[in-house]
Amino acid sequence: MAEQDIPSNADRRATAQGILAMCRDVRADVARIEREAEALLASLENGHEDAVKVPVQRPAQPSQHLREHRPGRPKKLAADPDLRAFVDARFNRMTFDQIADDVAQNFPPERQVKRSAIHDWYRRVYKRKYQSDPG
Template sequence: MAEQHMPRNAERIATAQGILAMCRDVKADVARLESETEALLATLEAGHETPVEARLQRTVQPSQHLREHRPGRPKKLAADPELRAFVEARFNQMTFEQIADEVAQNFPPERRVAKSAIHAWWHAHYKRK
C-alpha cells in the first residue's frame, strides 16, 4: 500500500492555528453583520417621520415616437419633416415609384426612401381618409 504523507507536528500546529485564526475572523464578521442587520431593522421599523418629498424631474422630454410607445427606430419619413412634406405633396399626383425616383434625385443617399416605405407611410396615414 502506498504510504500517505503525514504532516509533521509543527505543520499540524501551524495549520491548526491558521484554521483557528480564520474561525475567529469569520466569527467577528458574523457579529458585525448581525449588528448591522439589527441597526437596519430598527431603522426600517421606525420609518420616516415625514414623507419623502423628492420630486422626479425629467431632464429631456421624450420624442413623439416614445410618447406613443412605439418600439424600435422611428421611420425616416417620421423623423425627417422636410422629406415627409416632399413625399406627401406628391401623393395625389404621382405613383409611389415616381415619388421614390423624385426623392432619389433631390435628396442625398442617407435620406432616401424606397417605394415600399412611401407606400407604407401612405397606407398608415392617408388610405383611410
C-alpha cells in the first residue's frame, strides 16, 4: 500500500467526530419524533374538544359552457348572434315554416337555416327556459 492511501490520525479523528456528531443529531431527532408521537396519541385518546371550524362547502356548479358543451361544430343559430336574435324575435308570432321563409328572404345562403334547425333551437332554448322558471 502506498503511504498516501493510509489516512492520518488527524483525519481519522475528524471522521470519528463527524460520525459522533451525526449520531447525536439522529438521537435528538428520534427523541423529538417520540415526543410528537406521544402528544398525538394523547390527543387521540382525549378526543376533539372543539367543534370543527371549517364550514362544509358545496361543490362548485359547472359553468354555463360545460352545461351547454356539445362536441363538434356549433349550430348556426348558436354561432350567429344576429341570426339567433332574428329567429328568437319571431318565435311567439310566427310558425317555424314562416320563420324559415323569413330567414331565407333576409339572410344570404351561407347564414340561412331550415325549419328543422329552427325547431331544434326552439326546443333546446325554451325547454331550458321553462325548466328553470316553471312560472
